[in-house]
Amino acid sequence: MNRLNRTVLSMLLILLSACTQKKTIIRVSSPDQANCVEFGLSGDRAPYYRVRHNGQVVIDSSGMGFDFRGQPQLKSGLRILRTELNEMDETWEMPWGEQRTVRNHYHELVVRLEEVQAPNRRLELIFRAYDDGIAFRYAFPAQKGADSLIIMDENTEFQLTGDHTVWWIPGDWDIYEHLYNTTKVSGIDATVLRDDPNLAQTYIPGNAVDTPVTFRTAEGLHLSIHEANLTDYAGMTLKVDTASCLLTSGLVGSDRLGYRVKRALPFKTPWRTLQIADRAADLIMSNLIVNLNEPNKIGDVSWFKPKKYVGIWWAMHIGTASWDYGMTLDEAGKWVDTGNAHGRHGATTENAKRYIDFAAENGIGGVLIEGWNTGWERWFGIEDREGVFDFVTPYPDYDIEAVAAYAKEKGVNIIMHHETSAAPRTYEQQLDTAYQMMNRLGIHAVKTGYVGKIIPKGEYHHGQWMVNHYRKVLETAAKYQIAVDVHEPVKDTGIRRTYPNAISREGLRGQEYNAWASDGGNPPEHLPIVAFTRMLAGPIDFTPGVFDITLPMKEKNQINTTLAQQLALYVVIYSPIQMACDLPENYENRSAFQFIRDVGVDWERTLVLNGEVGDFVTIAREERNTGSWFVGSITDENEREITIDFGFLEPDIAYPARIYRDGEEAHYRNRPLDIRIEQTDIHRGDTRTFRLAPGGGLAISLMVP
Ligand code: NOJ
Ligand code: CA
Numbered sequence: 001m002n003r004l005n006r007t008v009l010s011m012l013l014i015l016l017s018a019c020t021q022k023k024t025i026i027r028v029s030s031p032d033q034a035n036c037v038e039f040g041l042s043g044d045r046a047p048y049y050r051v052r053h054n055g056q057v058v059i060d061s062s063g064m065g066f067d068f069r070g071q072p073q074l075k076s077g078l079r080i081l082r083t084e085l086n087e088m089d090e091t092w093e094m095p096w097g098e099q100r101t102v103r104n105h106y107h108e109l110v111v112r113l114e115e116v117q118a119p120n121r122r123l124e125l126i127f128r129a130y131d132d133g134i135a136f137r138y139a140f141p142a143q144k145g146a147d148s149l150i151i152m153d154e155n156t157e158f159q160l161t162g163d164h165t166v167w168w169i170p171g172d173w174d175i176y177e178h179l180y181n182t183t184k185v186s187g188i189d190a191t192v193l194r195d196d197p198n199l200a201q202t203y204i205p206g207n208a209v210d211t212p213v214t215f216r217t218a219e220g221l222h223l224s225i226h227e228a229n230l231t232d233y234a235g236m237t238l239k240v241d242t243a244s245c246l247l248t249s250g251l252v253g254s255d256r257l258g259y260r261v262k263r264a265l266p267f268k269t270p271w272r273t274l275q276i277a278d279r280a281a282d283l284i285m286s287n288l289i290v291n292l293n294e295p296n297k298i299g300d301v302s303w304f305k306p307k308k309y310v311g312i313w314w315a316m317h318i319g320t321a322s323w324d325y326g327m328t329l330d331e332a333g334k335w336v337d338t339g340n341a342h343g344r345h346g347a348t349t350e351n352a353k354r355y356i357d358f359a360a361e362n363g364i365g366g367v368l369i370e371g372w373n374t375g376w377e378r379w380f381g382i383e384d385r386e387g388v389f390d391f392v393t394p395y396p397d398y399d400i401e402a403v404a405a406y407a408k409e410k411g412v413n414i415i416m417h418h419e420t421s422a423a424p425r426t427y428e429q430q431l432d433t434a435y436q437m438m439n440r441l442g443i444h445a446v447k448t449g450y451v452g453k454i455i456p457k458g459e460y461h462h463g464q465w466m467v468n469h470y471r472k473v474l475e476t477a478a479k480y481q482i483a484v485d486v487h488e489p490v491k492d493t494g495i496r497r498t499y500p501n502a503i504s505r506e507g508l509r510g511q512e513y514n515a516w517a518s519d520g521g522n523p524p525e526h527l528p529i530v531a532f533t534r535m536l537a538g539p540i541d542f543t544p545g546v547f548d549i550t551l552p553m554k555e556k557n558q559i560n561t562t563l564a565q566q567l568a569l570y571v572v573i574y575s576p577i578q579m580a581c582d583l584p585e586n587y588e589n590r591s592a593f594q595f596i597r598d599v600g601v602d603w604e605r606t607l608v609l610n611g612e613v614g615d616f617v618t619i620a621r622e623e624r625n626t627g628s629w630f631v632g633s634i635t636d637e638n639e640r641e642i643t644i645d646f647g648f649l650e651p652d653i654a655y656p657a658r659i660y661r662d663g664e665e666a667h668y669r670n671r672p673l674d675i676r677i678e679q680t681d682i683h684r685g686d687t688r689t690f691r692l693a694p695g696g697g698l699a700i701s702l703m704v705p
Pocket of ligand 2: 177487488510
């Protein structure tokens with residue numbers, strides 16, 4: 001139920017003299033008064049903003065403006081035409097999510113600006129102050145003599161007030177699959193991270209970082225900069241001036257088109273966001289990003305149910321099966337079976353049925369099947385990938401109709417897989433046919449992928465052209481009642497509020513790197529950083545649940561966590577689809593698997609109990625419709641004790657708790673499988689202290705009897 005309460009607090013017509021206007025500072029404060037944005041015009045009438053938290057400046061005077069093609073910069077020489085203050089207080093419901101209801105409560109300041117001199121161009125700034133941060137966007141009204149704008153770059157500044165500690169990945173135009181760096185702002189050097197041998201595509205043009213980027217000040221305040229509602233615009237990186245700790249927006253461009261953004265007038269940019277939290281844990285509780293998006297545009301999505309899933313997937317990453325079958329491309333450009341099948345193909349009818357059986361037996365709702373369609377012989381490291389993948393033609397050993405019928409009979413949903421190999425035009429041509437086929441087979445979710453450099457050349461994964469492609473896929477999918485989980489995506493900016501078929505995405509170094517990365521995989525601090533950075537953007541398809549942690553078939557790789565931490569990830573890392581990614585045989589007769597069977601995927605409430613960026617985090621989530629609670633806690637390479645106060649439980653219930661904790665000898669390096677599983681009753685108000693091993697974790701199920 002949506003409650004909309006929009007009050008225009010006041011409308012101010014500012015008709016002051018030019019001289020006084022320059023000195024005017026206009027403020028808007030959050031409902032709780034903690035966060036305040038100040039806006040003014042500087043000496044040369046350049047717009048600037050400043051942000052305060054409890055009176056302290058946290059973003060100092062920062063400029064705003066644009067470079068265009070075919071017209072002068074718009075950055076100064078402006079006067080205020082009028083300002084307006086608005087308030088919003090609504091509560092909206094998430095069809096699936098970290099919590100059922102979200103309160104969207106803010107104060108808004110709209111500033112209408114006009115150039116003092118001809119051509120008197122106009123620009124609007126919209127600021128919002130929330131209790132959990134601030135945001136602003138630019139609106140370009142219709143202008144005389146121009147119907148569109150070409151933006152060569154945006155010059156939004158974020159003037160930090162000190163050399164904060166920062167957790168960052170490079171401002172890569174093509175991929176977010178980097179390890180996080182922990183440095184001071186003055187120590188950021190993204191350019192040394194070029195040429196990562198693990199990445200199929202990467203382009204880091206200068207010293208910039210991507211968002212969400214999270215900071216901790218010397219006083220212990222936490223800030224995170226990101227963007228919301230990235231629609232028909234380029235993704236934003238932040239160029240870093242290490243000497244002055246100034247960050248300036250740098251939009252992802254198109255070498256093919258020679259600009260960053262082209263838009264018809266009028267239009268609004270995405271929101272530039274700053275989440276502010278005294279406790280690191282409160283960053284994760286913030287709903288700023290989703291709140292800045294528009295309400296659901298696609299209506300009822302009850303055809304998608306949050307679920308756990310298994311899949312024909314991990315075997316390919318650890319190298320025991322392949323995506324491809326061993327077909328040959330004939331002269332007419334058709335894939336033919338010339339008897340070269342190598343026998344290692346993963347997506348066979350038989351194997352798919354085995355996974356479906358396993359899912360059905362364990363209450364797991366979905367099965368992902370990768371490598372089912374023709375084209376995989378020519379997808380990786382090849383320039384010409386246009387027209388190679390076909391999204392309707394299965395390999396000869398995969399009977400798609402029979403598998404779909406079998407899944408239906410067993411009450412399991414297939415998750416379709418479409419690897420586009422970064423040839424989006426090929427995919428767009430087939431969208432309708434591919435989704436029609438899915439619809440006919442009763443398949444309501446697809447995992448897409450965009451490995452490789454984008455074709456056409458000169459486009460990047462995070463530029464406007466690709467942002468529009470990803471959106472087109474979502475919109476088309478919605479028409480066919482299909483939910484989308486994107487790998488190699490553009491960053492999440494909360495559009496799941498508007499398009500709740502945007503269920504999950506990758507957009508980080510996922511579990512797969514543990515199987516094959518040349519650096520041995522993700523270090524234990526990776527996820528305790530991700531929880532406070534990438535996860536602020538939205539759901540993550542991280543694919544937890546490896547039980548065969550030492551990866552005997554991989555000499556140089558293992559999972560750098562304990563088994564208890566693999567369980568904890570189902571609670572800590574949020575996604576409405578959570579994979580149990582290991583091979584079914586590795587779950588057999590393993591008592592720890594009970595946690596994966598039990599854990600929820602759709603939440604009534606989320607509480608972040610404690611945490612420090614890069615060190616540890618503990619999250620408790622209440623499952624929708626059952627009242628059961630699940631707790632997950634993870635640590636970095638350091639062992640530590642975590643105290644949990646169970647004050648969040650309902651009174652007068654003895655919750656039968658199953659505790660999965662690191663054993664006394666557990667250590668991610670040499671004793672990752674040492675786990676203790678205990679059963680006990682836990683009541684509201686109980687307090688318990690647990691030891692997490694180096695790289696360790698803790699998972700607790702508290703299921704209402
Ligand atoms: C990269 C994705 O992240 C991974 O999950 C997938 O298996 C491969 N691409 C193949 O599509
Ligand atoms: Ca990937």
